[in-house]
Amino acid sequence: xxxxxxxxSHLHKKFGDRVILKDLNLEVKKGEVVVVIGPSGCGKSTFxxxxxxxxxxxxxxxxxxxxxxxxxxxxxxxMRQKIxxxxxxxxxxxxxxxxxxxxxxxxxVQKRDRQEVEREAVELLGxxxxxxxxxDYPRQLSxxxxxxxxxxxxxxxxxxxxxxxxxxxxxxxxxxxxxxxxVLALAKNGRTMLIVTHEMxxxxxxxxxxxxxxxxxxxxxxxxxxxxxxxxxxERARQFLRSFEY
Amino acid sequence: xxxxxxDVLFKGTNFIRLLGGLWVAxxxxxxxxxxxxxxxxxxxxxxxxxxxxxxxxxxxxLEIVRIMPQMVLLFVVYFGTTRVFGWNLAAETSAVIVFTxxxxxxxxDLVRGALISIPKIQYESAEALxxxxxxxxxxxxxxxxxxxxxxxSINLVTRMIKTTSLVxxxxxxxxxxxxxxxxxxxxxxxPNAAFGVFAVVFLLYFLICWPIGRLAAYLEKRWA
Numbered sequence: 507x508x509x510x511x512x513x514x515s516h517l518h519k520k521f522g523d524r525v526i527l528k529d530l531n532l533e534v535k536k537g538e539v540v541v542v543i544g545p546s547g548c549g550k551s552t553f554x555x556x557x558x559x560x561x562x563x564x565x566x567x568x569x570x571x572x573x574x575x576x577x578x579x580x581x582x583x584x585m586r587q588k589i590x591x592x593x594x595x596x597x598x599x600x601x602x603x604x605x606x607x608x609x610x611x612x613x614x615v616q617k618r619d620r621q622e623v624e625r626e627a628v629e630l631l632g633x634x635x636x637x638x639x640x641x642d643y644p645r646q647l648s649x650x651x652x653x654x655x656x657x658x659x660x661x662x663x664x665x666x667x668x669x670x671x672x673x674x675x676x677x678x679x680x681x682x683x684x685x686x687x688x689v690l691a692l693a694k695n696g697r698t699m700l701i702v703t704h705e706m707x708x709x710x711x712x713x714x715x716x717x718x719x720x721x722x723x724x725x726x727x728x729x730x731x732x733x734x735x736x737x738x739x740x741e742r743a744r745q746f747l748r749s750f751e752y
Numbered sequence: 753x754x755x756x757x758x759d760v761l762f763k764g765t766n767f768i769r770l771l772g773g774l775w776v777a778x779x780x781x782x783x784x785x786x787x788x789x790x791x792x793x794x795x796x797x798x799x800x801x802x803x804x805x806x807x808x809x810x811x812x813x814l815e816i817v818r819i820m821p822q823m824v825l826l827f828v829v830y831f832g833t834t835r836v837f838g839w840n841l842a843a844e845t846s847a848v849i850v851f852t853x854x855x856x857x858x859x860x861d862l863v864r865g866a867l868i869s870i871p872k873i874q875y876e877s878a879e880a881l882x883x884x885x886x887x888x889x890x891x892x893x894x895x896x897x898x899x900x901x902x903x904x905s906i907n908l909v910t911r912m913i914k915t916t917s918l919v920x921x922x923x924x925x926x927x928x929x930x931x932x933x934x935x936x937x938x939x940x941x942x943p944n945a946a947f948g949v950f951a952v953v954f955l956l957y958f959l960i961c962w963p964i965g966r967l968a969a970y971l972e973k974r975w976a
Contacts, residue, residue: 560876587882597877601895601975610891611881663881 508536511571511698512557512667518565519549519556519722526552527722529566534667537696541709541731544719545746550702551594553719554669557700558589570666587615590660594672596652598644598659604631605640608659616663623662630658634688650681654688667698674705706750710735718743757945760938761952770949773930774956777916780847780926785909787848788855792905795856796863810860817857823918825850830922847919851912858908866900867893899975906968910961927953 512534519527526549534540542550555561557568559577568575575585598607605627612623631637634654644652653673660668670689674682686708693699693712703709709716709731716734718726726743728734738744761767799810830846833839841849870893878888920929931953935945 558880560880583882583884586880589880591877591880593873593877593880595873597871597873599874599878599892599896601899611883614887614891615882659881 510534511536511538512700513569513572514557514566515569516566517553517556517563517568519552519561520564525722527556530722530724532717532724534698534700536666536698538714539693539697539699539701539712540715540717541701541703541713542717542719543703543706543709543746544717544725548719549722550719551671554591554671554700554702557669558586558591560591583615587611587663588666590663590665590668592653592656592660592668592670592673594675596644596649596656596676598652598655600644603641603643604636604647604655607644607655608662611659612662627658627662630661631655633691634658635684648681649677650684653677653681653685657685657688657692661692667700668692670699670701670703672702672704674703674708706735706747718746720746755942755944756948756951757938757942758948758952760934760942760945761949763938766934770927770930770934770952770956773925773927774960776844776924777913777919777926777928778960780844780851780916780919780924781909781913783848784851784855785912787852788859788908788912789905791852791856792859793863795860796867799860799864800867810857814857814861817854822850822854822915823921825853826918826922843919843922843924846922847916847924851915855908855912859905862901862904862908863897866897866904869900870896899971902975903968903972906964906971910964913961913964914957927956 510533512532514530514532517527517530518525530553532540542553544550552561556563557575559568559575559579559582562577570585570588573581573585575589576582579585598604599610602610605624608627608631609620609623612618613620628637628640631640634657636651636654636658639647639651639655644655647655656673673689674685677685682705686705689699689701689708690712701709701712713731714729716726716728716731717724718728718734718738718740720742726734726738726740728739734743735747738747761770795810798806801807826846829850830841830843833841874892874896875888878892879885883891916926917928919926920932925933931949935949938945
């Protein structure tokens with residue numbers, strides 16, 4: 507694990523008067539997988555959305571490779587190309603085929619060569635097990651398949667970091683596995699990722715580091731996921747984890 | 753059984769005249785529809801503007817169009833403006849003005865509806881891929897908007913074609929007026945012509961509007 511890729515310092519986020527994130531600090535190193543967990547409404551998703559400037563921030567800064575990511579900056583498109591994001595509801599473009607979804611940004615934004623991008627797209631689709639679905643429309647796919655396409659759509663941009671925002675939360679249980687397998691394979695290949703999830707077993711398996719977020723604050727941070735899940739240090743994390751037991 | 757009186761249509765050039773009248777109706781609708789779509793797109797985008805004043809103005813415009821019967825609008829534009837402003841508008845020009853005035857408002861509202869029905873996350877997932885706003889509109893939002901719009905606007909087109917039957921009230925000789933003339937001219941020899949001729953007019957409207965309606969249904973299904 508190498509140098510710092512993403513540096514978040516004193517991040518403040520408010521919606522009107524409501525404070526969502528208070529003075530958040532985090533460094534993500536190249537190749538690291540950081541998993542953010544916490545109760546609903548604790549600000550996890552907003553946190554991820556601040557990192558690629560889908561939300562403006564009221565204080566602090568987000569640096570990628572030492573360069574600020576800001577919603578109002580003129581280089582926001584260039585910065586977002588380095589930050590891949592996959593959403594809970596997949597959000598493929600319904601009027602485009604699988605291939606059309608994947609090719610849009612590399613061709614129109616990065617102006618890459620069509621043949622080269624197509625070759626890469628086919629290869630990536632093969633890796634996620636969807637080689638034969640390239641000409642299907644999103645409505646012809648299952649949720650798990652859509653989410654795998656969304657991952658490919660993000661990967662083809664060659665992002666330096668991948669943000670995954672509860673990517674299995676909208677899936678039927680039997681489809682969660684196929685998506686998480688893809689993410690596990692990415693982690694094995696050294697992909698830097700910041701993951702928000704409610705799948706605790708998955709978090710434990712994939713995380714290099716766990717952040718427990720509550721009320722817009724990092725309540726507990728642990729570089730040892732196994733220890734965190736077995737013996738959390740704070741009472742609030744303990745309570746939260748207990749809510750997953752039956 | 754009594755004669756239906758359709759035979760009068762085959763006398764002289766009657767049927768050709770009837771088709772000529774149909775063309776007048778279709779021509780007025782085509783021009784109005786084309787103008788309505790072009791201007792309606794602009795108005796629709798403005799209707800989603802952040803400016804409250806702009807939104808209120810278009811709201812009032814839309815309500816006026818909805819409340820006011822098209823015939824009253826036709827009379828105001830054709831007869832009213834002559835005295836008050838001294839304009840000498842041709843009847844067909846007046847008809848196009850009124851139909852466009854109507855069409856732009858309704859089309860604008862359809863565009864507005866289609867635009868706001870595209871979920872915010874579609875904009876966001878495009879932006880997250882690095883698309884700038886113009887690219888987001890061009891490749892992601894507008895194609896989806898147009899797909900939602902086409903079936904709805906085709907509906908408006910058929911309503912417009914049907915409503916052109918009103919323009920005979922300002923002296924335009926369109927299909928319905930021609931039909932009346934044919935019936936009047938043959939009142940003695942073929943007193944039943946009213947039934948047959950109007951039935952044919954009905955059929956002509958049907959032949960124009962039905963395929964358009966089918967097209968809308970087809971597109972709606974294809975793009976659902």
